[in-house]
Amino acid sequence: MQLDTKYGxxxxxSLVHRYPNGAVEDCTLAEKNVITIGDGKFVPQYIDDGVRRKYTRSVSFYEDGSVKSIVLQQKQVIQTSVGILPVEHIIFYSSGNVKRVFPLNGKITGxxxxxxxxxxxxxxxxxxPFGKISGKIIGIYFYDGGDVKSLTFWPKQRFEVLTPVGLIRVRYGLSVYPDGSLKTVEPAVPTTIMTPIGPIQAFDSNAHGINADVNSLVFHEDGRLKALTTSLHRIEITDKQGNLxxxxxxxxxxxxxxEQMDINPLRIEFDNEYVRVNGESIxxxxxxxxxxxxxxxxxxLCSSCSNCTACG
Incomplete structure (x- = not known):
């Protein structure tokens, strides 16, 4: 079976899924094809190796017909704003610019x-600008303009990152602003942060680690603290009338x-003289x-844990 696309x-x-309007959403290939996007030539996966690689949805598309993602038959190298990267799976913006890359794309099984x-x-x-990060990376997320937006680490990896509030041991990943300044990190252990309302231990006991686009410790572009998540503190607010x-x-x-309980952390945001709690109360x-x-x-009451750091 053949499929006519804007790339030829x-x-x-062997398999096609479509959007409700009939446009092709994705397809699985059983023959070698070459797709040209910008200066890159990509060979989508067409052979099932049966052990390590996933074999489904070789190519997916936006509703306008632009390629959204390609699972590559073999690892290829591509040129990015941070140099040449090896990739097995690429996600694109509708503009054709690279959005996400995954150096590996294996399936985890028995x-x-x-x-x-x-x-x-x-x-x-x-x-x-805040330092060098070296290690094994699951995925890199780019802005449409090409600059790095976030790095997702392997779960077992930990990095020491110099943040506006000092050196912090980080898990899961970090995100940056377009100018390269640090935007967010995910503390690996409860970390005391001096905030406009006093010291608070930043730690998200429910951090998922799926990607590092959004993390629990957030900074403004100028380095000021913007928000944090804590599983270890509560705040008591008394107004002028004495209401607590x-x-x-x-x-x-x-x-x-x-019969056991999970903790849903507290989210606190800071904006000059204002404090927002859980995205609602200011x-x-x-x-x-x-x-x-x-x-x-x-x-x-707690669910089973290896230790009590998430609960204090």
Whole structure:
């Protein structure tokens, strides 16, 4: 079967999915094809190796027919703003510029583990205004203009990153502004941050690590603290009339054991003299008294953990 696209005919199409309007959403290929995007020539996956690689949706498209992503038959190298990178999976903007790259694209099964995939990963280096990051990277996210937007680390990796509030041990990844200044990081351990309302330990016990686009510790472009997530503190706010409002991490039943509880961290944002809690309540630090206190829970209520760092 052939498929007519704005990049020419694709041969050996074995499976097609379409948008509700009939436009092609993605396809799986069984023959070799070459797709040219800008200066790059890409060969989408067309052979199932049966062990490590996923074999589905070789090419996907935006509704206007532009290529959205390509799973490559073999690892290729591409030129980016941070140099030449090896990739097995590429996601594009509709403009044709590279949006995301994944140096590896293996499937994790009982026959191919995360450790097996990690061993294949190459060390990559990135130079930012705040320092150099070197290590094994799961994915790199770019702005449409070509600059790096975020780096996602392998789960077992930890990096020391120089942030506007000092050196922080980071897990999962970081994101940057277009000028390269640090935007967000995910602290690997509870880390005390001096905030406009006092010291708070930044740590998100629910951080997922799927990507590093959004993290729990956020900075403004000028380096000022913008937001943090904490599983270890609560805040008590008293207004001029003496009314007390308390915000603290909440508890919800664990999906696998309803008799145990998971912690939903507290999100605190800072904007000059204003503080926003959980994206809703806003307080003026000049008109209220704000006190930061510790948040603890009965360990018997917690879901199983290797330690109690997430709960204090």
């Amino acid at each position: 005919n694709l041969r050996g199409v 026959y191919w583990t995360e450790d097996d995939e990690y061993e294949l990963a190459e060390e990559l280096s990135f130079d930012f 409002t308390i915000f603290e991490p909440s508890l919800t039943p664990n999906l696998f054991n309803p 307080f003026d630090v000049n008109d209220t008294n704000i006190e930061v206190t510790s948040f603890t829970v009965n360990k018997k």
